[in-house]
Amino acid sequence: MSTTALPSTPPVGPAATEVILRAENIHKRFGAVVALRGVDLELHRGEVLGLVGDNGAGKSTLVKILCGFLRPDAGRIFVEGREVSFHSVKDARAHGIETVYQDLALVPQLTVYENLFLNREITWLGRLGFLARRHMRALARQYLEDIKVNVPDLEAEVEMLSGGQRQAIAVARATRLNAKILLLDEPLAAMGAKESALIMELVRDLSARGVSMIVIDHNYAHLFALCDRLNVIQQGKVTVDTKVADTSVEELTELMVSAFRRQLQAGQEALGEISVDGS
């Protein structure tokens, strides 16, 4: 409703029309802080959807709800058209949703491969079982080689890695098991140019293989290079929904500023009402 739908060309090809993940009217508050106030969002199959918004706009909160880590106060989530209710990260994973958290969710005291397999360990004898370390190491080495991620040593504690290397591990963990839907919360934040290029290539590669993705990034250059569509989140709401092809960095900036002005105005009006009420 307050979403400014830009004049958009009809979706290209049948794949683009199928909605794989849909969030409807998502609300979330933390005590007095309202993080999300009615987010509507659609992710199409095979699409890369970029989320932009100021610090504290609610992007990470939305991602954490979509991946089952947080429960929304209200709202519904649909995966491939069917309504789902995630009680844990595991539930979301069962639907093929994998996440790279903004904080990376790595345990510094564990090794590279232990982090790569965290809560996905390969064991003998099932749930409480013994760790098949050699097997995990071999798989980890193979996978990191495949995606050309360069870490010094699988046995190194993550604490000893650089920020970019950690980020690469976090991304690798989410992409290792064929996810259907990837949620990437600022996956390029700590990365140098070379590593960013590497991860962007990985994202494109996954996208080409049909993985649907939501990518959060503050860098428009990254987003315009990676995404098919962009959603702007402002103060807990999606305010702009546009195809990348239909917009430009300038236009998007303008849209965000004007939306900000509108909200500022609305805020002032609200304040005015209060002062009127108060007098």
Add this chain to the structure above:
Amino acid sequence: MAQAAVSTSDRLPSPPASPLAARRGASPLSLLKLAVQRREATVIIVTIGAVIYFSLRASSFYSVANVIVMVQYIAPIMVIGAGEVLMLVLAEIDLSAGQVYLTSPWFTYWFWSAGVPLGLAIAIALVLSSAIGLINGLFTVRLGVPSLIVTLGTLYAFFGLVLVKSNYTQEQTPGTTGNFGKIFGIGSWSTILWGLLLTAVIWVLLKRTRFGLHTTASGGNPLAAAEAGIPVARVKVWCFIIIAFAAGFMGILDAIRIGSMNPGNSGLDIVLSPIVAAVIGGTALTGGRATVLGTVIGAIFLGILEDGLNIIGVQASWFYFFEGVIILIAMAANVQLGQLAAKLRR
């Protein structure tokens, strides 16, 4: 040499030299690194020093009889210390484990004297001991009370309960006869063998199983563990149960070994020594880093110190003084060596 190599490779775009790669080199510096990076280094050095000192001062130090006395002292400290490793790796602590150790033979006794067969009474006592762990765990994870305070509470509660219910009188431990008694405490090597078994189980659990990895993750970075879908609260509660069970089990063995139970017998020894063993062994209080082996050596050290001072004729209470001094020295060394290790890594 090696230092120079490390710093150049840091400047190169290629991945920095790993500590493992450094370990493979045999230069004196990398040997120093190895010594510094092993968290057990301090306690091993201190223990070797103590062994040398006491064996020079007293010829009876190595006698079988004396070794038996020592290992009987060491056994419960080692087991509860291993349990404390689970706690410390979670960045928690259990002050009540020593009291569970003292309480579980009383549980046994009360049920047994009410007519319950001994085996069943022991089983009930172990369940109740575990239940104390469950209470500790639930208060910590559900109500958000720091475990230091929760377990201080259960420590006092059960200390008081035992005093009142026992009428302040010492009792004979049931089950001290026959093969049963021999296996469960009276045999000279019984408690240490059980102790080694339980400690090994805890070690395997922590280092070799999925549960152990989740424990380390839950302590090292609780948010990351939760985001990875690990049920952090449940993992913690289980660890509280495990340490309480182990403490309760060792308590029953020792009560059988000694033959009597003293309700007021809540010295500093069993309440705090296991934690001392764990921390001088090199386990960090901040979570995520643990060494069961270091704790075992820490317990051995405490046993040697206690026994050694005894046989060279030093007044018993000096033990506490030296224990205190060693805590200060070992912890200072651990912290300093840790910082040195971090520097060498870079």
